[in-house]
Amino acid sequence: MNMQPGSASADPKIIVALDYPQPAPALALVAQLQPGLCRLKVGKELFTASGPRLVEQLMGYGFEVFLDLKFHDIPHTVAQACKAAAAMGVWMVNVHALGGRRMMEAAHEALQQMSRPPKLIAVTVLTSMGPEDLADLGIETSPADLVLRLARLAHASGLDGVVCSAQEAALLRREFGPGFCLVTPGIRPPQAGTDDQARVMTPRAALENGSSHLVIGRPITRASSPLQALQEISQEIGGMK
DSSP: OOOSSOOSSSOOOEEEOOSSSHHHHHHHHHHHHTTEEEEEEEHHHHHHHHHHHHHHHHHHHTEEEEEEEOOOSSSHHHHHHHHHHHHHSSSSSEEEEEEOOOHHHHHHHHHHHHSSOOOOEHHHHHOTTOOHHHHHHOSEEEEHHHHHHHHHHHHTTOOEEEEEEEEHHHHHHHHOOOSEEEEOOOOOOTSOOOOOOOOOBBBBHHHHHHHHEEEEOOOTTTTHHHHHHHHHHHTTTOOOO
């Protein structure tokens, strides 16, 4: 585990997405990173393959974990799933805002019963979706308008924040103030490609736009030196709150 001194933060802004099909390559990547520079995101594919044991390993290495399973089910089922995630000790867990008010309120209430509840945030509109994708679903509104509507519902339901595109972060920051957590995927350094993300922004621009935390995958995980890529991004955003 790389533990170089100097640039570590008590609240790292970068969340490295561990988008791997199996635990071995994820653990090999994590061994090159520093807990003081980033948190880690475990999504559906890796969690399905590896389960809670991997999450426990990552936390044992000193990393805080965002469990990105986007729960979306009946209120009771989602509430119980969130409690199970909290029992693992994860830093953050998420639900789909499209699950509605009762589902989000049930998740929030369930976590308030825990001694150390994780942050609870809601997914609004996936960053891979544009206006055409919403139209296919019969939603005749812009991604930004739908994001705002769902964010208002999440905020009213007691959630800590939302997942959104960095392009919507400024609007949400003005709407909800500094305490609402805005987690933004689709972050790409200036020299990186957009891959399959439709709405992207550079790390510094995203934070200037109001983002709280930046989810970054391939620009770090596929770099020839993941630690160097992480350090360069950390330096780019150094000192930003």
